[in-house]
Amino acid sequence: MDEAAARSKLFDLADDGPAAALGVGVRLGLFAALAGGSMSAAELARGLGADSGALEVLADALVAVGLLEKDAPLYANAEVTAACLVPGAAYLGDRVVTGRPRGAEARLLRAVREGPRPVPSAAVPLPRALSRALYRDAQVLGPRLAQSLDLARSRHLLDVGGGLGGYAAAFCEAYPELRATVVDLPSVVREGRRLAGPRLEFVEGDFLRDPLPRGCDVVLASDILHGQRPSDAARLVCVLHDALEPGGLLVLRDVLMERERTAPRWGALFSLTLLAGPGSRCYAEDEVRGWLAEAGFVDVREAVVDTEGWDPNRVLLATKG
Ligand SMILES: C[S@@+](CC[C@H](N)C(=O)[O-])C[C@H]1O[C@@H](n2cnc3c(N)ncnc32)[C@H](O)[C@@H]1O
Known part of the structure; x- marks a missing residue:
């Protein structure tokens, strides 16, 4: 395997974005909210008590990983979420998301609910x-x-x-x-x-x-x-x-x-990290x-x-x- 392919594979394996986005979508009730038909990020945010801009970043990432579809400005459940993440006999939400949110999922959940943190008084250097x-x-x-x-x-x-x-x-x-x-x-x-x-x-x-x-x-x-x-x-x-x-x-x-803003996939997922950070x-x-x-x-x-x-x-x- 060449170095570029190895880098891409390792970045992909290290990415906790898809699981965090799925978990936050379930915890917020986002897939259930879309059971009745497509909605914009602003409508979803209003209904779910979330920050509209942050919810859009989350929804775009969920499109990137195949859990939502987007016909701008509207989002709809993809086949997989319509089948198993809306209320009904096949509901899997309680199996894919268990316990209290931790790590990336907890940070993302807070950011989507409350919006970005207050701007720090000084720029923060990278580790x-x-x-x-x-x-x-x-x-x-x-x-x-x-x-x-x-x-x-x-x-x-x-x-x-x-x-x-x-x-x-x-x-x-x-x-x-x-x-x-x-x-x-x-x-x-x-x-x-x-x-x-x-x-x-x-x-x-x-x-x-x-x-x-x-x-x-x-x-x-x-x-x-x-x-x-x-x-x-x-x-x-x-x-x-x-x-x-x-x-x-x-x-x-x-x-x-x-x-x-739903492609490239890695960029849509990177946006989740950025949303919860700066x-x-x-x-x-x-x-x-x-x-x-x-x-x-x-x-x-x-x-x-x-x-x-x-x-x-x-x-x-x-x-x-
Ligand atoms: C992601 S790194 C990119 C570093 C380099 N340009 C590269 O492409 O490898 C972002 C850089 O911007 C610096 N930085 C972030 N905010 C800054 C600010 N407000 N003023 C000056 N530098 C800042 C960080 O310390 C960091 O070195």
């Missing part, structure tokens, strides 16, 4: 081991991403939420005239400085609260947007636009969902393109990056008009 794992990924993917772009005339890269600097280092390696500034939270920057070579500058800061370094002709935002709640995601795109010199290039690498979700390509246009970006196009199946994220390029 250190995850930061390091993303750095190792960047060492593999960074050179491929850099090769897929033409930055020969670019001079200064700003890597926003650049983590330990793996992408910035790969870009500088591929383009000898380029220098890079990485902005991230203090604990991440401290470790990044230890790993980095002389061409990387690290700046401690919160990209939504602090002014960003100016004079950059390329901005990279890799794996950042999905960590922001919708209003902050739109604001961040404006911040990235402001940070660029006129004519500068934004490189935005992230999960890009299809319009209905209160964000994966965004549809249309939403992201809308924010880019509103911020003043032009010539939005997708970069073709050959990662040999390693990276399920996609990359949009946009020019500051």
Whole structure:
């Protein structure tokens, strides 16, 4: 088995999202509520006493795993849930969900009932081991991403939420005239400085609260947007636009969902984790393109990056008009 297939299999096996979504759907009575016919997320939320936005994320994930169907904006039971998760002789709800909710299911249940937690007063850095794992990924993917772009005339890269600097280092390696500034939270920057070579500058800061370094002709935002709640995601795109010199290039690498946000499956499930954590979700390509246009970006196009199946994220390029 090649490495990309092994990664995908292990991520899939480690994903507790399908069980959590099923459990929360049963506990809320969502499948029973749909026994009478299809309903929108807002109608379901009203009837079940849940948060409407959060319920939509849950319902989209349930579509992704085949337990609901979606004909936007309406959701309906799929064959399997109509057969065994609505009240009746074949009801299996009490067998598939037992005891008190725990772990991912408990966190998701709370988020769907109450909505995302209050916004924390300061941005929360990733766990250190995850930061390091993303750095190792960047060492593999960074050179491929850099090769897929033409930055020969670019001079200064700003890597926003650049983590330990793996992408910035790969870009500088591929383009000898380029220098890079990485902005991230203090604990991440401290470790990044230890790993980095002389061409990387690290700046401690919160990209939504602090002014960003100016004079950059390329901005990279890799794996950042999905960590922001919708209003902050739109604001961040404006911040990235402001940070660029006129004519500068934004490189935005992230999960890009299809319009209905039920595919790709892993993105719909990842949204459950985000909902219960930072209160964000994966965004549809249309939403992201809308924010880019509103911020003043032009010539939005997708970069073709050959990662040999390693990276399920996609990359949009946009020019500051
Ligand atoms: C998922 S990681 C992505 C890291 C790197 N860009 C990559 O693609 O591997 C998100 C990064 O954004 C940083 N981050 C999150 N919120 C931030 C904020 N408000 N200001 C600055 N950095 C932030 C985190 O510390 C983390 O390093």
